[in-house]
Amino acid sequence: MTMAPDLSIAADDAGQPAVAGTQAFGKFMRVLQLVADAEQPPNVAALMRATGFPRPTVHRIVAGLVAERMLVEDAATHGLALGPRLIQLAARSWGRSDLRLAAMDALKRLRDITGETVHLAVPNGRSMVFIEKLESPAAVRMSSRIGTSVPLHVTAVGKAYLAALPASERAALLKGLPLPRHTAHTLTERAAFEAELAATQAAGWSTDREEHENGVYCFGAAVRGADGRPVAAISVTTLVFRQKDDPAQAYVAPLLAACAAVAERIAEVPALSKAELL
Numbered sequence: 001m002t003m004a005p006d007l008s009i010a011a012d013d014a015g016q017p018a019v020a021g022t023q024a025f026g027k028f029m030r031v032l033q034l035v036a037d038a039e040q041p042p043n044v045a046a047l048m049r050a051t052g053f054p055r056p057t058v059h060r061i062v063a064g065l066v067a068e069r070m071l072v073e074d075a076a077t078h079g080l081a082l083g084p085r086l087i088q089l090a091a092r093s094w095g096r097s098d099l100r101l102a103a104m105d106a107l108k109r110l111r112d113i114t115g116e117t118v119h120l121a122v123p124n125g126r127s128m129v130f131i132e133k134l135e136s137p138a139a140v141r142m143s144s145r146i147g148t149s150v151p152l153h154v155t156a157v158g159k160a161y162l163a164a165l166p167a168s169e170r171a172a173l174l175k176g177l178p179l180p181r182h183t184a185h186t187l188t189e190r191a192a193f194e195a196e197l198a199a200t201q202a203a204g205w206s207t208d209r210e211e212h213e214n215g216v217y218c219f220g221a222a223v224r225g226a227d228g229r230p231v232a233a234i235s236v237t238t239l240v241f242r243q244k245d246d247p248a249q250a251y252v253a254p255l256l257a258a259c260a261a262v263a264e265r266i267a268e269v270p271a272l273s274k275a276e277l278l
Contacts, residue, residue: 027053031061032086035071036147041079099232100132102269103223106261107134110236113254117142117237120223121157124149126177128157128233142216142237153179153193154186154212156220157233163200164222164230170197185210205252208235215240219251221259226267234259 034050035042042050047058062080065071069085103120111118111134120132127149135142144150152158152173162170179188187193200206208218218237222230236251244250 027051027057028061028065031058032065032070032082033149035080036082037149041074041077041081043078043080047080098269099266102265103132103232103234103262106258106265107132107234109261110234110254110258111136114236114238114251116251117144118258119144119157119235119237120232121150121155121161121235122232123161123230126173127151128155128161131232136238138242143213144237150212151180151182152177154182154208156206156208156218156235156237158220159197159200159206159208160220160222160233160235161230163197163206164224164233166229182212183210183214185214187211205256210240217243219247219255221252221255223259223262223266225263231266232262234262 030051031047034047038046044055044058044062047053047062048055051058053061062071062073066073066083069083071080071086072083073080099122100120107118107120115136115138117136118134119130121128121130123129128151129149130144130146133142133144133146150158152162162173165173174190174194179186179190179193181188187196204221206220208216208220210216212218216237217240218235220233220235223232223234225231234255236255238244238251
């Protein structure tokens with residue numbers, strides 16, 4: 001007798017219904033994300049170590065992704081990189097990113113005024129994702145990349161977004177949020193981090209004081225949608241050794257002006273603040 005496929009819906013760890021096939025798809029996505037985030041093209045062995053998946057599972061996932069041109073494998077080193085099909089899909093999504101396009105003029109002005117690297121980030125679960133980056137003209141540049149996910153608790157964009165949320169939503173997101181250490185400056189105590197968010201909410205802007213990367217100092221602020229809710233955040237990133245003497249005027253004032261300009265643009269097109277970006 002032929003058995004019908006099991007299409008039952010189970011509850012995931014967060015208590016939400018899990019669609020059949022989600023676990024397998026999640027494994028594929030994890031491998032893709034690891035390849036995308038790697039500084040050097042990883043091989044199967046590196047992916048096994050990073051994921052904890054058995055070798056046959058990793059081989060099967062990699063073979064499937066290569067067959068669909070989502071990944072490409074170097075014949076000599078066996079290193080894996082993002083493939084042309086994935087890049088094509090990303091390019092189409094990139095071209096349709098209305099929020100990014102709406103923010104571009106303000107981001108360029110902010111970069112030119114401050115002389116520093118600026119980022120536009122949107123929330124994605126318990127992280128923020130950079131959807132735009134404009135490099136500083138200075139000789140020393142940032143290692144961040146568009147598409148990179150960064151933690152909420154150690155980044156200026158993450159803290160700005162959290163602080164701008166309604167109190168109940170912020171509390172729900174903070175519940176169980178891990179606070180791993182990235183540098184000696186990272187806030188890992190929950191009480192200290194919540195005090196930081198309260199200060200950020202009162203000031204209207206945030207800082208990352210070498211909490212994510214040593215030597216890197218960031219200022220961030222939220223971009224609010226037509227309903228007043230945060231939909232994104234913008235940051236100005238500088239290096240400690242070249243930080244200007246009056247950061248409030250040099251970085252924060254133009255940052256807040258940029259956020260206000262983007263919010264004004266969003267108000268003209270309300271759908272921008274309601275779009276499910278990620």
